[in-house]
Amino acid sequence: QQQQQPAGLQEKARALIQLTVSEVRKLVCRLVLFRRPPPREEVLRWSVWRRQHQAVARRCHYKRRGVLLA
Numbered sequence: 001q002q003q004q005q006p007a008g009l010q011e012k013a014r015a016l017i018q019l020t021v022s023e024v025r026k027l028v029c030r031l032v033l034f035r036r037p038p039p040r041e042e043v044l045r046w047s048v049w050r051r052q053h054q055a056v057a058r059r060c061h062y063k064r065r066g067v068l069l070a
Contacts, residue, residue, distance in 0.1 A: 016051040017058065023047060
């Protein structure tokens, strides 16, 4: 069965761009390869923040050019 998530969480998830190879590489480096990795929550929060802002930039880019996004 699929677990129901709060509406706000679903909207946040939709607002993110998909993980890119570059983003996965950054996550692996920061979580695994650093001698003293930062706290996992900090790394994941930064990734979510960055992907949210990339999604906003992408929407603005297309909106300015008059392209409709699905």
